Amino acid sequence: MSKILLGVSGGIAAYKAVEFVRLAVAAGHTVRVLMTASSRRFIGAETFEGILGSPVLTSEFEKDPLRGSFPGEQLPGHEPIGHLALVESADVFLVAPASANTVAKLAGGQADSMLTTSFLACEAPRLVAPAMNERMYLDPATTRNLEVLSERGVDVIEPGSGSLASKGEYGIGRLPEPAELLRRVESALNGDLSGFRLLVTAGGTREPIDPVRFVGNRSSGRMGFAVAERAQARGAEVILIAANVNMATPAGVTRHDVETTSELAVACEDHIAGSDVLVMAAAPADFRPVQVSSGKLKRTDDFLELRLEATEDILATLSNRAAAGQTLVGFAAEHGGDAEARAREKMARKGVDMIVMNDVSDPRIGFDSSVNAVTIISSSETVEVEIAGKHEVADRILDSARLIHLKKSR
Ligand SMILES: Cc1cc2nc3c(=O)[nH]c(=O)nc-3n(C[C@H](O)[C@H](O)[C@H](O)COP(=O)(O)O)c2cc1C
Incomplete structure (x- = not known):
């Protein structure tokens, strides 16, 4: 099975990332999670660590106790540079939810956290699942940033429509359900016609x-x-x-x-x-x-x-x-x-x-x-x-x- 790197950024839909991890593990994949600092205000790293039994990383300067390996793998004998080791080993990188801010950073090539630095260094298939308020999603800045990512070969998973996190709001911007995210990750792993x-x-x-x-x-x-x-x-x-x-x-x-x-x-x-x-x-x-x-x-x-x-x-x-x-x-x-x-x-x-x-x-x-x-x-x-x-x-x-x-x- 495959090694999935999951980036979680700051938005209400961060809770869905937990279910994604649970489904991915149940399907036989191994997962490492990278969280932005903001995302930790929405959901605790301990939740992922509890499910996975492996540490969550946030800063590119943190020491990774697993030295860039995935659960179940043998640890390398030396101390590698965390973000480089992780992406070299990963089969696929999904950012879900991707906040407007993280989308902008990824489109601009910024590398100021473990998530953004790893994303920039990653040569495996990359997927980004934006989730935000409709006005943020439809703003030309976000639209353009997502286009830039698509043009660079990143698979942008379109958000769904429905009721949004903010009270009484309805529109486009919902993170797709975790099972759909997993299906897209598996398609990226197996080829774009997998399931056809x-x-x-x-x-x-x-x-x-x-x-x-x-x-x-x-x-x-x-x-x-x-x-x-x-x-x-x-x-x-x-x-x-x-x-x-x-x-x-x-x-x-x-x-x-x-x-x-x-x-x-x-x-x-x-x-x-x-x-x-x-x-x-x-x-x-x-x-x-x-x-x-x-x-x-x-x-x-x-x-x-x-x-x-x-x-x-x-x-x-x-x-x-x-x-x-x-x-x-x-x-x-x-x-x-x-x-x-x-x-x-x-x-x-x-x-x-x-x-x-x-x-x-x-x-x-x-x-x-x-x-x-x-x-x-x-x-x-x-x-x-x-x-x-x-x-x-x-x-x-x-x-x-x-x-x-x-x-x-x-
Ligand atoms: C209650 C609350 C909910 C938020 N929900 C979202 C969201 O769903 N999507 C989004 O793009 N930003 C959302 N934000 C804004 C981000 O958390 C903020 O832009 C943050 O700086 C993102 O940082 P990050 O991209 O490094 O995780 C929300 C903020 C608050 C306070």
């Missing part, structure tokens, strides 16, 4: 003409495999449905192989229920022979006429079946001209949340290429991803899908 279940399709389906021939397309499956691999690495649980892809299964991903569009449709329907995000990167064959010959067709010197019928529209069917909180991502290979307008039209027609469009007339990106360039289109934004490796493109697709999904499930 993804269903990814990849490759191109094949529709048999006879036992040896088929109608198919040139999709290699590389893009879908890259999405599955990156999603898994970022903490998601991933099911990958592969249509005729001759590539190794990314580690930790559950794979199902299919051949035809019908099989792909059935596999998607089987797995849609448990999925949060569906990334439909496979290229289904749009037509299949009306009749499949059971024996190999003999070569003739004149014509062979094949009658083709449309296959099922998997994307449209899934979008009809998708539950309200599910996010559906489609792909569109467009050819020159007003490709973006056509992709937008497809997004509306198929009822999907996001379309990843690539212009297959672009000579730099072939079907079997290891690079891609895409335009990610949703109702709220259009993101151009210039030519890049498929893993990088996959990350950008996942970034957008994650944001859309979080908005939908709020």
Whole structure:
């Protein structure tokens, strides 16, 4: 389990930090607490020390009896510099509650206490959960300070709305509940897609003409495999449905192989229920022979006429079946001209949340290429991803899908 450094600053919501520590310990994590001097007027250090059995630190000049180690760890033989040793050892640093004053100090890079000095020196993921009166929260100074922290990669946990500490006041500024804080800390530890279940399709389906021939397309499956691999690495649980892809299964991903569009449709329907995000990167064959010959067709010197019928529209069917909180991502290979307008039209027609469009007339990106360039289109934004490796493109697709999904499930 993980080592969590918790910074507590001066606000009424400091009492919630106690419950956070209790939950974190119950979940198997170890915790060290740093309190600002003001926060000790709201809650006693003894409360944390009682739960954790380890000392709370406030001043950067204090000697740490644990010499920068976490509960259960062996103490180093020398006396290290407290704030540096602690952050080197920590897996994650959460400041909750973060007062307006502490937010301002962290944004300004000040280092005048154990909490602020450690925060500045910390290279582990950092999260800040502001909690304050609505007017303090909405003041442009605080807004800007939180933006600065976000720009530096700090995960700012948005406060909730409701009744505030000061009598009769209502508004935004409440510290989220401790269980939610723990969920965010665990997401930061495990990757930003932890807790997400993804269903990814990849490759191109094949529709048999006879036992040896088929109608198919040139999709290699590389893009879908890259999405599955990156999603898994970022903490998601991933099911990958592969249509005729001759590539190794990314580690930790559950794979199902299919051949035809019908099989792909059935596999998607089987797995849609448990999925949060569906990334439909496979290229289904749009037509299949009306009749499949059971024996190999003999070569003739004149014509062979094949009658083709449309296959099922998997994307449209899934979008009809998708539950309200599910996010559906489609792909569109467009050819020159007003490709973006056509992709937008497809997004509306198929009822999907996001379309990843690539212009297959672009000579730099072939079907079997290891690079891609895409335009990610949703109702709220259009993101151009210039030519890049498929893993990088996959990350950008996942970034957008994650944001859309979080908005939908709020
Ligand atoms: C009763 C009381 C409640 C307070 N509640 C908050 C609060 O919820 N959020 C906040 O940002 N400041 C709050 N403050 C103000 C901070 O305690 C004050 O700005 C303090 O200097 C913060 O110091 P610190 O950031 O070093 O902990 C409160 C002050 C008092 C007296």
